[in-house]
Amino acid sequence: MTVNPSGQGAPGASARMGTMVRRYLGVGAALVVLILVLSLTQDNFLRYSNIMNILRTNAVLFVVAVGLTFVIVSQGLDLSVGSMVALGGVFLASMLEAGVPAWPAILLTIMACTFLGALINGGLIAYGGLNFFVVTLGMLQLLRGAALVLSNGVTKSTIAHEPVQWLGDGFVAGFPMPVVIAILVGIVGYVVMRWTRFGRSVYAVGGNEVAARLSGVNVKAVRFSVYAIAALTAGIAAVMLTGRLTSSQPVSGALGLELSAAAAVLLGGASFAGGSGTIAGTAIGVLFLGILANGITLAGVPSYWQGIATGVVLVAAIALDRFRSR
Amino acid sequence: MSAAVLQATGIHKAFGGAVALHDARLSLHAGEIHAVMGENGSGKSTLLAILSGAQRPDSGSIGFDGKSFGALDPVEARAAGIAIVHQEPQLAPTLTIAENILMGRLPATGGFLNWRRINARAQAVLNMLDIDVDVRTKVAELSIGRRQMIEIAKGLVDEPRILLLDEATSSLDEADAAILFRLLRSLRAKGVAIAFVSHRMTEVMQLADRATVLRDGHFIGTTPIAETDERGLVAMMVGRDLKSYWHRAPARPGRALLELRDVSRGYLRDVTLTVRAGEVVGLAGLVGSGRSALMRTVTGVKAAKSGAILVDGKRVDPRSPAHAHRAGIGYVPEDRKAEGLVMGWSIQRNAALSRMNLRGPMAFLGGSFDRQAFADGSKGLKIKATDPGQRVSELSGGNQQKVVIARELATRPKVLLLDEPTRGIDVGAKEDIYAQISKLVGEGMGMLIASSELQELLGVCHRICVLYQGRIVAEFDAEEATEEGIAYWAAGAHELETPSQGTVVA
Numbered sequence: 001m002t003v004n005p006s007g008q009g010a011p012g013a014s015a016r017m018g019t020m021v022r023r024y025l026g027v028g029a030a031l032v033v034l035i036l037v038l039s040l041t042q043d044n045f046l047r048y049s050n051i052m053n054i055l056r057t058n059a060v061l062f063v064v065a066v067g068l069t070f071v072i073v074s075q076g077l078d079l080s081v082g083s084m085v086a087l088g089g090v091f092l093a094s095m096l097e098a099g100v101p102a103w104p105a106i107l108l109t110i111m112a113c114t115f116l117g118a119l120i121n122g123g124l125i126a127y128g129g130l131n132f133f134v135v136t137l138g139m140l141q142l143l144r145g146a147a148l149v150l151s152n153g154v155t156k157s158t159i160a161h162e163p164v165q166w167l168g169d170g171f172v173a174g175f176p177m178p179v180v181i182a183i184l185v186g187i188v189g190y191v192v193m194r195w196t197r198f199g200r201s202v203y204a205v206g207g208n209e210v211a212a213r214l215s216g217v218n219v220k221a222v223r224f225s226v227y228a229i230a231a232l233t234a235g236i237a238a239v240m241l242t243g244r245l246t247s248s249q250p251v252s253g254a255l256g257l258e259l260s261a262a263a264a265v266l267l268g269g270a271s272f273a274g275g276s277g278t279i280a281g282t283a284i285g286v287l288f289l290g291i292l293a294n295g296i297t298l299a300g301v302p303s304y305w306q307g308i309a310t311g312v313v314l315v316a317a318i319a320l321d322r323f324r325s326r
Numbered sequence: 327m328s329a330a331v332l333q334a335t336g337i338h339k340a341f342g343g344a345v346a347l348h349d350a351r352l353s354l355h356a357g358e359i360h361a362v363m364g365e366n367g368s369g370k371s372t373l374l375a376i377l378s379g380a381q382r383p384d385s386g387s388i389g390f391d392g393k394s395f396g397a398l399d400p401v402e403a404r405a406a407g408i409a410i411v412h413q414e415p416q417l418a419p420t421l422t423i424a425e426n427i428l429m430g431r432l433p434a435t436g437g438f439l440n441w442r443r444i445n446a447r448a449q450a451v452l453n454m455l456d457i458d459v460d461v462r463t464k465v466a467e468l469s470i471g472r473r474q475m476i477e478i479a480k481g482l483v484d485e486p487r488i489l490l491l492d493e494a495t496s497s498l499d500e501a502d503a504a505i506l507f508r509l510l511r512s513l514r515a516k517g518v519a520i521a522f523v524s525h526r527m528t529e530v531m532q533l534a535d536r537a538t539v540l541r542d543g544h545f546i547g548t549t550p551i552a553e554t555d556e557r558g559l560v561a562m563m564v565g566r567d568l569k570s571y572w573h574r575a576p577a578r579p580g581r582a583l584l585e586l587r588d589v590s591r592g593y594l595r596d597v598t599l600t601v602r603a604g605e606v607v608g609l610a611g612l613v614g615s616g617r618s619a620l621m622r623t624v625t626g627v628k629a630a631k632s633g634a635i636l637v638d639g640k641r642v643d644p645r646s647p648a649h650a651h652r653a654g655i656g657y658v659p660e661d662r663k664a665e666g667l668v669m670g671w672s673i674q675r676n677a678a679l680s681r682m683n684l685r686g687p688m689a690f691l692g693g694s695f696d697r698q699a700f701a702d703g704s705k706g707l708k709i710k711a712t713d714p715g716q717r718v719s720e721l722s723g724g725n726q727q728k729v730v731i732a733r734e735l736a737t738r739p740k741v742l743l744l745d746e747p748t749r750g751i752d753v754g755a756k757e758d759i760y761a762q763i764s765k766l767v768g769e770g771m772g773m774l775i776a777s778s779e780l781q782e783l784l785g786v787c788h789r790i791c792v793l794y795q796g797r798i799v800a801e802f803d804a805e806e807a808t809e810e811g812i813a814y815w816a817a818g819a820h821e822l823e824t825p826s827q828g829t830v831v832a
Contacts, residue, residue: 207671214657
């Protein structure tokens with residue numbers, strides 16, 4: 001064999017290190033710089049309470065972004081996850097109001113979201129052959145509309161329901177519960193993407209759909225599954241968000257969440273061209289956006305600037321990546 | 327032969343650190359067909375791109391029209407009568423044939439497009455190429471071979487004085503290639519200077535007057551074709567003498583590994599075919615005869631509508647590529663870039679792609695999985711790469727093709743189906759692939775090879791089946807097969823007269 005004539009494992013290892021460094025260098029380095037600057041300029045930044053605050057407020061975003069990573073890596077996009085979170089909250093609150101015990105209601109909410117996303121998004125895109133943009137844009141409107149119809153636009157308090165509050169805003173062993181959930185979702189997502197055949201198939205479908213199909217990947221099943229996964233994480237996020245807000249918010253809840261999550265995934269090294277992106281990258285992307293927002297608040301800059309900062313960072317990161325790869 | 331109309335001397339060109347051309351030379355005369363030859367990566371395409379003005383050389387000079395230039399400008403070059411035809415069609419699929427042919431120079435009156443003139447001019451070019459398609463057809467509806475002909479039409483529409491063809495025939499079948507060659511000869515008679523890059527040795531021998539050989543960006547020599555032969559050219563290209571270019575394993579057919587019984591789907595009709603252990607069976611036929619369709623049916627990409635497909639004596643009837651793989655059928659598709667490889671992945675990850683699909687969906691793929699799959703699949707293939715973790719997109723075409731083959735071999739197939747296994751790859755890689763085929767067949771594997779290069783089929787196969795309009799119309803043993811005999815059946819000449827050669831099957 002002509003490959004690797006030295007017979008050592010070293011070049012392989014160094015090449016892999018090289019791609020690792022390249023993959024995370026851009027946003028990772030920016031994240032480090034951001035943390036350094038904020039640590040030096042803002043006294044409150046490094047406080048335990050502030051760090052926990054950042055993690056708590058971004059747990060929902062991260063959980064949604066994990067699901068969306070699967071979709072974007074498969075060369076798709078799910079615009080309906082924000083509306084799904086809102087509808088899930090309404091569904092949960094309505095069940096609780098109707099007297100369904102909290103834990104079954106939570107489980108039913110997650111299952112209902114997964115079922116809805118799998119059936120409509122997954123079914124129409126994977127098996128119906130419809131364009132993902134059209135389907136999920138329709139679902140963005142449809143699910144938000146359903147949330148409004150189901151609730152009549154009224155917010156319902158869930159404060160009396162202990163388990164919901166615990167999942168969204170509680171603590172376990174002194175650690176915020178939503179952060180624990182986000183970490184668990186992240187670990188499961190990471191393992192599935194990185195180490196299983198299914199995860200590899202998602203990359204294959206995003207990288208070259210025809211090659212994937214001809215080599216034996218069930219492309220339709222993969223596409224179906226990624227939209228089901230996105231809906232599953234949206235369902236989990238719905239429960240977390242309802243708990244954190246102590247109520248369902250059909251009108252304003254999770255508004256624009258799908259776009260923030262997509263921004264985080266793209267910042268983390270994924271591309272709409274498909275085939276690239278990792279859960280670890282998504283975690284960095286979410287942290288970056290969260291810390292940026294936190295820094296803006298700490299520095300006393302009006303929070304209206306947050307959108308501008310996020311937009312600039314996103315476009316700059318992707319432009320930088322493009323120029324570097326030339 | 328007159329004096330040179332286009333002359334490049336001392337051309338040097340580097341991309342980053344990689345030197346593509348080093349003192350390259352080419353001298354084109356009016357009224358000649360000039361083959362530019364060399365292995366992949368020898369700089370042929372770069373040289374043609376420089377002559378068309380698409381790329382600027384780092385140094386060197388180009389003599390054209392009695393003047394000397396440091397570099398040509400692409401727009402001026404085209405206006406001066408230099409046209410280039412690319413290997414891969416560069417067409418806008420949603421536009422019509424006519425719009426594509428005249429792109430950038432659509433005739434207009436007062437700012438409005440003159441459709442009658444556009445279509446008439448495009449039609450005139452298509453007539454020259456014997457293409458019987460409405461010029462208002464969208465390019466998206468055409469096959470790869472047809473698209474390549476449209477790409478050639480694009481080059482001809484301005485009636486160039488100098489025509490550069492960069493592997494323009496690699497996706498043409500023999501009939502289209504024959505039309506093109508006829509046209510090239512008539513252009514030559516009109517005094518057009520033609521340079522063409524081709525990996526098909528037969529084409530070069532039939533068509534060219536002279537050949538210039540490049541190796542690793544260096545000019546090796548220019549020789550009149552009449553004064554050399556295939557062996558001589560190959561020796562110039564690889565820098566050594568190739569003893570046996572073709573490898574045919576001694577025929578020792580064993581038990582039937584793949585059996586097709588009356589398989590039909592779409593226009594495939596009642597195909598019956600057997601591939602035995604230790605046997606290479608070839609599929610000949612024109613583009614559209616059903617070669618690729620047949621392979622896709624056997625591999626379950628599109629399941630057969632009727633008939634039976636057996637592997638090693640057991641009925642399988644593959645429903646999906648995964649199903650076919652599990653049954654022991656491997657498949658190397660025709661287009662390695664579009665259908666074979668995930669270009670952003672490493673070599674070893676690509677090599678593991680088919681094997682991983684033999685596992686369950688949640689199966690754990692550890693760090694050694696890819697390495698092991700690559701090691702198993704690539705044994706004997708001589709893949710040239712710095713590291714199995716290298717991106718497959720950085721490899722040459724021949725090495726990429728070997729990676730696709732390695733991927734299929736990693737599933738340990740009983741039968742391997744190869745669709746155009748050596749299209750557009752260099753001589754050295756071809757030889758490696760033929761050697762590997764011969765070795766595997768010697769070890770008891772069965773092979774089914776579809777190819778539009780008859781020389782290739784004659785060189786490696788034990789039996790050759792000819793497809794015509796979805797049916798197997800003739801079958802030849804290696805000893806009795808000839809190019810003429812196969813071409814006779816492939817072209818459907820048997821429908822015009824009583825059969826004279828080969829064994830009638832259908």
